[in-house]
Amino acid sequence: MTKRLTLRVDPIACDGHGLCAELLPEHIRLDDWGYPIVDGEPVAPELVSLARRAAAACPTLALLLEARREPAR
């Protein structure tokens, strides 16, 4: 079984630089104030390496690629 990876934003850490939406528009768009909205869908296998690059490129390390989504509060 393959691992299901999903993207999550740490909203406190995120400063809205917007690089992630440039690098991974398939899963991330920006709201009207420039902050990323991730779609919450499992990242397609062919996009996983791009997703890793987007997470690594975030200046505040606010984009997280996770094996299991923590239930939101």
Next chain:
Amino acid sequence: MTGAHALPRLLRGVQDRGTLTHPQHLRVHGPLPAAGRGAGPQLLDLVERSGLRGHGGAHVSTALKLRAVASRRRRAIVVANGSESEPASAKDKVLLARAPHLVIDGAVVAATAVGADEAILYVKRSHERMWAILSAAVAEREHATRGRPSLRLVAAPPSYVSGQETAVIAHLNGRLAVPTTVPPRPFERGVRGRPTLVCNVETLAHMALIARHGSDWFRALGSASQPGTGLVTLGGAVADPGVYEIAFGTPLADVLRRAGGVTERPQALLVGGYGGTWLDAQHMDDLTLSEGDPLLSAGSIGAGVLWVLGAGTCGVQESARVLDYLAAESAGQCGPCLFGLRAIADTFDLLARGLAGPGDVTRLLRWGADVTDRGACRHPDGAARFLGSALKAFAGEIAHHRAGRCTAVHAPSMPLPIAPRVAA
């Protein structure tokens, strides 16, 4: 044992809005059962069978919360959350001022259930009389419990988000009382790094009664989907506004009757609090106050605020003021909340002033969806819920405003702790 079907439960024995002293409290409720060996797991089972859910607004299963803390290895801490930031809510203040020992009992029971040796009462200091009552009650009990658990009263800051549970932990750890990123959750790492149970004070008071009378007694009142009773704060266009204890499943109409009825033809009802839902008055006759009522979009009555908006007050102006307050109370940590709630409030203010453009309602709806689930806490979600329901309930009045008219005859009157900057 007093009748399981009798109301009130929490405010039993309170006369003339006075305070039950510890001896009076013991006469009314009897002593807490002694906590012998194995009392912790027994209490966890008891609370689970009762079906008790949190009364702070989120309605989380109390048993689940207790078990999460009890399952940790380190010694736990209990926080009784009485910060009650909802401007239109008074139920926790009333409970604390009239039956402080029932809340303290609940904290002692919770401490036994999760294996805590310390209980902290987290309450705003701005209500001086309540603070004095609690200081006296804690001093009285600290002596009686001989420090098992130790009891401590801590002042909560005045902000709206200071009652959110990670904000409570942050404050008690000496940091600014703003929500933090989870994980870690309070049960994993809370006060001084220890597993911490944060429970609303009313929830704890119910636990104090469940420990005495059992889960069947608790379930004798209430509905199948939400057993037990709850405190609600009734305000607005009613003859006798204030805090009432209701059995869940009670029709709204019964509660209104107890409060002497409405003083004006109702236009809408706000349910839950400022992060809650406006219901059009036509649905008020059908509403039952219970989790799962299809009319409650949040699924529950939240923190128990019921505000009746009379036909002579403008729901658009009221909503503009509340949205401005919610935007101002953003902790400013998360972009979508900081910028989104401000944009929503300013645009809604244009609606109230009759200055909005043709696309503004659509934009507000989109922004509401865009800020939902985007914060570290649920503050933006609540504001979005309030916004969406206001646009629906006051669609007619919004159309009037667009044409430069307002049908209101009274000034807005929903309580706000800070002066509004909009829709004056």
